[in-house]
Amino acid sequence: MSPGSGAAGVGAETAPHFVLVPMMAAGHAGPMLDMARALACRGALVTFVTTPLNLPRLGRGPGDDALPIRFLPLRFPCAEAGLPEGCESLDALPGAGLLGRFNDACAMLRAPLVARLRDDAAAPPASCLVADACHPWAGAAARELGVLRLAFDGFCAFSSLCMRQMNVHRIFDGVDDDRRPVRVPGFPIDVEISRARSPGNFSGPGMKEFGEEIMAESARADGLVVNSFAELEPRFVDAYEAAIGKKVWTVGPLFLNTMPAAAATAEGAAAARCASWLESRKPRSVVFVSFGSLVRSSVAQLAEIALGLEASGRPFIWAVKPGKLAEFERWLSGDGFESRVGETMGLVIRGWAPQRAILSHPAAGAFVTHCGWNSVLECVAAGLPMATWPHFAEQFMNERLVVDVLRVGVPVGVKDAAPWGVEAAAVDVVATREDVASAVAAVMDGGEESAARRTRAAELGRKAREAVATGGSSDRNVALLMEHAGRKKTTA
Template sequence: MSWGGGADVAGAEASPHFVIVPMMAAGHAGPMLDMARVLAGQGALVTFVTTPLNLPRLGRAPGDDALPIRFLSLRFPCAEAGLPEGCESLDALPGLDLLGNFNDACAMLRAPLVAHLREDCSTPPASCIVSDACHPWTGGVARELGVPRLAFDGFCAFSSFCMRQMNFHRIFDGVDDDRRPVRVPGFPIDVEISRARSPGNFTGPGMKEFGEEIMAESARADGLVVNTFAELEPLFVDAYEAAIGRKIWTIGPLFLSTTMPSTATTEDANAARCASWLESKKPRSVVFVSFGSLVRSSLPQLVEIAHGLEASNRPFIWVVKPGNLAKFERWLSDDGFESRVGEKGLVIRDWAPQRAILPHPATGAFVTHCGWNSVLECVAAGLPMATWPHFAEQFMNEKLVVDMLRVGVPVGVKDTAQWGVETEAVVATREDVERAVAAVMDGGEEGSARRDRAAELGRKAREAVARGGSSSRNVKLLMEHVEQKKSMA
């Protein structure tokens, strides 16, 4: 619970003090830590709230010690919430049935967080709470302290606004066919979505009420902070802002504004292996396949992916996170897949340096689950995508990528998976995989136009975070807004 070594906290009374509360999951905490670095780099003081098991997973960057960022580690109340010990992040939950308990445990952090912020005389009072939209309890923290709360939206504006309209208008009430497309009212373009492709996060006991609580607290927030950039989806940012009557600050892609985090020894080994392998490949020849930190694929589905990649006859890096690693390793051994593909394919277990692989000159396309962090990293790298959504808002992200930005080719998955529940079903065949890879790597006129559009988006992403760019300006405007609120308090 200490400040960075270069921070002059005692003399920083005039600086705004941001308290950042991320959702305890790698895909949520990472962007918020990048935001902490961006704000601290502009002179703000930042308290980053985490827990003992999540703290070492954050990935410290080389320049963090010179920034005024305090990592506040609060005990996570697993036992009190009915969770097994160690379940301090979403990816550590053994099943979806404990998601409600996890949310309850997060809400129990309210009292200790308020106590720390009130009693710690070594730091200036909080000026603002910036919390993941999935932490509605932090609205109460902000009101107790008498400071504004900003909701951090880890999704893009397109998907967040779409979900808001779906929930606000209850579009699936009375719809008995899960695959029937339903129009989303009040959206700036005609969009239809079925219940089968809609976000499945708020299912199970108490989840509907939790979703409504999130919406209610987001409506009370002083504004939204979104990890996107204005030039990527201007129509949807403007429409979302008008609908909620609140300011939306687009400040992404956040990872482009910060130094690459250092990594652990095992991750360094994978990074070195990937870098060496990529250097041996021709420019834009490699397909990168990865489905994020939460997806766990069944063995039958992994077999289909393997054979599809082999049939595509393209060099590939495939990041595998099987539901059962031992079964997958036995299959690899019995099938001889790695021996057959040889140097043409690289199979990485569990983790790969995605941010280094995507912009590498040898990488030509990304087969992705359409999690927003992955989409944004691919956009910034200027690459086209083959889209394979699984759950949450990923089918909506696919619509943005394929239909609006026109930089993606769908693999053809029809229904959302249920996070935390592994099934033996095969949702995409080897033929689907082979076809999608061929399409996204196509050298014809359509593929060339797709790559040109992707490269242009990559240029705009880098310009947005550069000095004078739209996201850079919004960071300054956000700080000015908080400073004004502070002076009025």
């Protein structure tokens, strides 16, 4: 165990002991670590399960050592699962073909986790195990330990319910056209989705069965924890609860518990460069462009994005993660893009950028996003509108929520999902420079529609902050979750 200095003695005899098991990927582990902080701030003891290589990547803050959070790094069985050594996280996999083996390796953590928790004399017995829904094996671990088991859902209620209904009703059976929209039955609003835009990108041997295992185990869970807030999607939270017959605890935006948007900061050269650049911009004038940690676009597509941003005439920060960095750098120098736009107009960041700090800065005006749920939630909390460019997984569903339900987004116009874990072909272009420039203009320029969209986005940002404030809906749900786990511990 790797405890913080405050890990022992904070009401240890009476407070519930939560064991948190995130999916081994940055976009999954981060929100669950924020949940650990939210619980620990209320006095719960939290054991956070990770692996040796993932532990230093967690982004632990200076205040974490004062909280009753213990980090439990379990050896990740790469060799036993047939994985290359070091593949301890989803984003470290060389390709999607190894996803099945990665899931097998995760499942092998069950026995050592149960053993470590049973043999741990330094902490009270676990009272609740909260595991990512992508860890169906965690249900058996909780039953072995005789503790409450909650599934952590990394998606919003809208997309989770949509995916459930798609699977339950097998909506694509007999459909031979991948682009043909099919209505999703039993959904609160009229939604159609094609196979090409559905979360069917994780194909391969055993993946269909794995998806069914996730659904079956989630149905056995005692409830679901969702990184969303009630005011964002009330109709869909209620419908999701009714469909699964379980309590859905909305506890987000989790990152606001420990990093309020107004005070967001970050360290490092990229962060300092962005902060300095933003300080010289007018309020709400800058477009931020980022597609998360897993997207790898072709150089041809990156060129279209660059030229579209240039044509928009708007100042921008672009966090780019090219699949072939050397080739992209050759294009930049050959085309003269950076010399033309200069840092007066645009800032190109290779790799990581301090997304929360950028979005929360007064100069930020809009976000061109891949619609990953963490990114959507961070933009919502910042009170900004979006230009939506989904790539894979549930991102096209998130786009529907953002554009059609919340009405704070403008679609770039992408038609099909990109297969996750597969390098884009050298000539693949799914959105042109005209598409990019048009979407930026729609989301940033004046006019009644744009002004109304911006007003709605600002209102959602206010509601997000209120949800996690004392007495807010998410704050109350965290308190109720603590009480629920405490009662289960008392009666166990």
